Amino acid sequence: MVDIVSPGIYTYGSLVLGGILKEKGHVVNITRKLESRGNATLLSLFSTLQLLDPKIIKFVASREDVYVGGPVGMCPEMVLGELNAKAVVIGEGEEIVSDLVTRGPEDLPGVAYKQDGKVTKTPPRPVASLDHAVPLIPEDLSQQSVRGANIYIETHRGCLGNCSFCQVPRFFGRSIRSRSIENIVAEVQELKRRGVRRVAVSGGTGSLFGYRSSINRDAFIEMLRALSSILGKRNLSVPDMRVDLVDEEVLSAIRDYTIGWVFFGLETGSERILRAMRKGVSVKDNREAIQLAKSLGVRVGGSFIVGYPGETRQDFEETMAFAEEAMLDDVFVSIAEPIPGTPLAAQVLANPDDELALYQEHCGDAKALKLSEAETRCFELMLHAESCKPVPRAITNDLYNAFLAEAKCQGSDIRRVIGLLKKYREHV
Ligand code: SF4
Incomplete structure (x- = not known):
C-alpha cells in the first residue's frame, strides 16, 4: 500500500498522483494527517515553511520510506538537508511516481537522493501529456x-x-x-x-x-x-x-x-x-x-x-x-x-x-x-x-x-x- 500524505489540505497534485498510482494497480490511501501505514509514503509539500515544521520533521524521521514532492522540490538539497526523506521529486512526478514507490529513486529522471552523504540529482523530464487518470478523491x-x-x-x-x-x-x-x-x-x-x-x-x-x-x-x-x-x-x-x-x-x-x-x-x-x-x-x-x-x-x-x-x-x-x-x-x-x-x-x-x-x-x-x-x-x-x-x-x-x-x-x-x-x- 502507498500512503499519500498531504499535510493540512488535500493538494490537487496529491490527488492526481493518487489517481495515477491507483490506475497502475497500487492500493492507495490519502490523508491530510501525518500518519502512514503502507510500504511507501509520498509527502506533498507546497511551502518552504513546512520544512521547518517540527511535526513534519518528526513524522519523516520516524519512517524510512518517505518520498517528498511538490513545489519544495525546486531545492532538493534543502529538503534532504532538513528532512530525513528517502528521495525528493524534482519537478513533475506523474511519469515516475509508480516506479519510485516500487523500486526506489535510482536510475529515475527528476529525482534527488542522498548517496554516501552527498546529494545525487537527475535532470527532470516534463510529462508528455497533462491528461491523466481521474484523481483519487477522498x-x-x-x-x-x-x-x-x-x-x-x-x-x-x-x-x-x-x-x-x-x-x-x-x-x-x-x-x-x-x-x-x-x-x-x-x-x-x-x-x-x-x-x-x-x-x-x-x-x-x-x-x-x-x-x-x-x-x-x-x-x-x-x-x-x-x-x-x-x-x-x-x-x-x-x-x-x-x-x-x-x-x-x-x-x-x-x-x-x-x-x-x-x-x-x-x-x-x-x-x-x-x-x-x-x-x-x-x-x-x-x-x-x-x-x-x-x-x-x-x-x-x-x-x-x-x-x-x-x-x-x-x-x-x-x-x-x-x-x-x-x-x-x-x-x-x-x-x-x-x-x-x-x-x-x-x-x-x-x-x-x-x-x-x-x-x-x-x-x-x-x-x-x-x-x-x-x-x-x-x-x-x-x-x-x-x-x-x-x-x-x-x-x-x-x-x-x-x-x-x-x-x-x-x-x-x-x-x-x-x-x-x-x-x-x-x-x-
Ligand atoms: S509568472 Fe505568471 S503565474 Fe507567476 S505571478 Fe507572474 S503572471 Fe502570475
Whole structure:
C-alpha cells in the first residue's frame, strides 16, 4: 500500500498522483494527517515553511520510506538537508511516481537522493501529456475550503510571465501545455459525483488555457461553458488572471460562466517596483484592466506585494494611492517572500539584512506597534484597502487585531524562510 500524505489540505497534485498510482494497480490511501501505514509514503509539500515544521520533521524521521514532492522540490538539497526523506521529486512526478514507490529513486529522471552523504540529482523530464487518470478523491474533499473552493484544479501548466517572485515559470516552464477539455470535464464530473460542489481553476493565469501562439479565447470559453454546465456558475471560479491576458471576451465569459470574480496580481502602484519585479505590465495596464472588468460587471480583487527589495516609502505611498483609486472588492497583501529558485531569492541573499524592510525597524507614525518596516507597510495597506472597498467593513478591534497579527505572522515566517535560504545559499 502507498500512503499519500498531504499535510493540512488535500493538494490537487496529491490527488492526481493518487489517481495515477491507483490506475497502475497500487492500493492507495490519502490523508491530510501525518500518519502512514503502507510500504511507501509520498509527502506533498507546497511551502518552504513546512520544512521547518517540527511535526513534519518528526513524522519523516520516524519512517524510512518517505518520498517528498511538490513545489519544495525546486531545492532538493534543502529538503534532504532538513528532512530525513528517502528521495525528493524534482519537478513533475506523474511519469515516475509508480516506479519510485516500487523500486526506489535510482536510475529515475527528476529525482534527488542522498548517496554516501552527498546529494545525487537527475535532470527532470516534463510529462508528455497533462491528461491523466481521474484523481483519487477522498471522502471528505467536499468539506475542504481553500479560498472558498473545495479544490483548485489544473487546466494547464506554465506561464508566459517572468515575475521575479514567482515559482510557476521556473517549475513548469514558460511555454503553455494544456489538458484536453474532455479530460478536465471527466474529472469535474467525477468530483461532482463524489460530492464536491465548488471548484476553482488554478494555473497562474486562467486565460492561458489552450494557448498556442496567442490566447485561445474559444478554448477558454468552451472550457468554462462545459464546467459551468456541470457545476453551475455559482460553484465555478477562475480567479487568477494577468491584466494583459484579459479582454472583453474573456471577462464576459468569466461573468457569464463563473461566480464573476477575477483576482489580478497588481503587486504595487510603483512603476519602478513593477519593473524590478519583471512583471511585464505597467500601472496603466493594471488600471485599465480593473476598469474594463468593472465596466463588464465583473468583481475585481487584487493582490499586492510590499517590502520588495528596494521599495522606498515613496513607492509604498504610490501603492496606497493606487489601492485607493482602484476600490477593489477584495485585497490580499503579502510581504515579498523569496521562494527558492526565484530571482527574488537570489536578490534577497545578495542584499545585506539591514537593506531589507523586513529587518528595518519602523520609525514612523506606527512606531508604537513595534513592527518591522515591511510588516508596517503590510498592516497599513490591509487597513487602507479595506476602507477603500466599495462596501467597506467597519474596522472593529477584532479586524484591526487580525490585520496586525497577519502582518506580524508574515514577517516572522518570511524571516524564517530567509534563514533557511542562507543555510542553503549555494543551492537556491
Ligand atoms: S503572471 Fe502570475 S503565474 Fe505568471 S509568472 Fe507572474 S505571478 Fe507567476
